[in-house]
Amino acid sequence: MLLEAGRDILSGASKGNSALLHTGFDAPDGSLELACMQRGYREYLEIHEHLNLPLLKSGAVVVAWNEQELEQLHVIISKAHGNGVTDVRQIDGNALRRNEPGLSTNALAGVCVPGESIIDPWSAPLAYAHQGIAHGGSVVRSCEVLSGNFDGVWHLQTTQGPIGCDRVINAAGNFGDHVEAINRPPPFTVTPRKGQFVVFDKPASRLLNAIILPVPTERTKGIVICRTAFGNVLVGPTAEDQQDRRAAEVDQASLKNLITRGIEILPGLADVDVTALYAGLRPATQFKDYQIEAQAERNWITVAGIRSTGLTSALGIAEHVAGLYAEHFGPLDDAQPIWTPVANLCEQAPRAYQSEKGTEIICHCESVTRGEIEAACEGPLPAVDIGGLKRRTRAMMGRCQGFYCSAQVMALTHGKINP
Numbered sequence: 001m002l003l004e005a006g007r008d009i010l011s012g013a014s015k016g017n018s019a020l021l022h023t024g025f026d027a028p029d030g031s032l033e034l035a036c037m038q039r040g041y042r043e044y045l046e047i048h049e050h051l052n053l054p055l056l057k058s059g060a061v062v063v064a065w066n067e068q069e070l071e072q073l074h075v076i077i078s079k080a081h082g083n084g085v086t087d088v089r090q091i092d093g094n095a096l097r098r099n100e101p102g103l104s105t106n107a108l109a110g111v112c113v114p115g116e117s118i119i120d121p122w123s124a125p126l127a128y129a130h131q132g133i134a135h136g137g138s139v140v141r142s143c144e145v146l147s148g149n150f151d152g153v154w155h156l157q158t159t160q161g162p163i164g165c166d167r168v169i170n171a172a173g174n175f176g177d178h179v180e181a182i183n184r185p186p187p188f189t190v191t192p193r194k195g196q197f198v199v200f201d202k203p204a205s206r207l208l209n210a211i212i213l214p215v216p217t218e219r220t221k222g223i224v225i226c227r228t229a230f231g232n233v234l235v236g237p238t239a240e241d242q243q244d245r246r247a248a249e250v251d252q253a254s255l256k257n258l259i260t261r262g263i264e265i266l267p268g269l270a271d272v273d274v275t276a277l278y279a280g281l282r283p284a285t286q287f288k289d290y291q292i293e294a295q296a297e298r299n300w301i302t303v304a305g306i307r308s309t310g311l312t313s314a315l316g317i318a319e320h321v322a323g324l325y326a327e328h329f330g331p332l333d334d335a336q337p338i339w340t341p342v343a344n345l346c347e348q349a350p351r352a353y354q355s356e357k358g359t360e361i362i363c364h365c366e367s368v369t370r371g372e373i374e375a376a377c378e379g380p381l382p383a384v385d386i387g388g389l390k391r392r393t394r395a396m397m398g399r400c401q402g403f404y405c406s407a408q409v410m411a412l413t414h415g416k417i418n419p
């Protein structure tokens with residue numbers, strides 16, 4: 001049973017990410033994060049077609065913009081090779097501009113990372129949840145864990161009433177330390193790290209090919225520019241520590257800085273409109289690595305401090321936690337997977353409106369059909385609020401942000417969606 005504090009899944013830390021599939025080329029060597037990223041990366045490649053998940057093999061390039069960054073490129077390559085990502089290589093400024101003619105001429109050189117890819121931020125977790133339900137699991141939403149006690153089994157008090165269970169896995173994101181306090185004094189503190197993003201309109205996608213990465217710092221991977229699976233261009237994130245664990249608000253100064261930096265890197269962005277803004281909170285702790293461990297005597301497994309690499313790492317984390325579970329509590333059932341493909345949201349594959357079975361288009365900005373909206377409100381894990389509907393369909397996420405279609409969407413979903 002998955003207890004979800006939000007009204008829908010993907011309403012917390014998981015909803016606001018840059019939707020990149022990382023190779024782990026720049027992860028701390030020997031870290032649990034690196035191991036989980038690379039396991040997750042390999043498994044995503046193995047299963048994405050079974051679950052109808054996107055994979056845009058764009059590659060990435062880490063760009064040096066000054067002499068100090070240029071001197072760091074060999075360090076990045078050495079780290080990548082040490083992490084087993086051996087196809088990483090340096091290219092000079094001429095090669096960089098041939099590959100990325102839209103880049104500013106101030107770019108000095110780069111490091112190519114061919115394996116980095118673009119995916120969809122929401123379809124993978126939704127598919128994993130559907131698969132869990134198909135195998136006999138359940139999801140309880142609007143179910144915040146408040147307290148609990150252990151007497152050989154766990155008795156949890158939640159906003160949906162008491163729930164008893166043999167074992168607990170704490171994967172509570174930005175509230176991970178609060179939930180951990182139910183079991184023990186938490187050995188880590190979550191300080192949410194806010195990342196703000198700007199989204200440029202679809203014509204911007206012609207300005208670049210690969211994911212454009214900065215030379216990272218000790219604190220952050222820095223501002224990324226990349227195409228999205230939906231045909232836009234994304235610039236972000238910022239990295240701002242805050243105390244509020246729920247509010248992921250955007251501010252004009254940070255967004256203006258992102259736009260300015262985006263134009264400095266890709267000058268053609270100056271001629272393209274920004275169509276959306278968003279922010280996400282990453283559950284950073286005082287430790288650089290993931291905080292995953294089992295307390296066998298308490299029937300408890302902690303999965304905390306999963307930061308910006310969590311989407312890539314998800315399957316690897318699951319494999320690692322399954323290993324901890326087997327070690328301390330006995331093996332899990334080795335069932336053959338039931339595949340639960342999700343609807344395609346991405347531009348690299350045919351969309352519903354392009355199908356012979358397609359129905360009328362309701363959201364014209366994102367070409368979302370009546371059938372897609374109706375289907376999102378049905379099934380084992382239907383959308384129950386506007387955010388959930390958007391993340392399942394892309395409706396109201398385009399140029400007009402729902403100005404033209406929201407009334408029709410609300411009429412279609414009346415009685416099913418809570419605004």
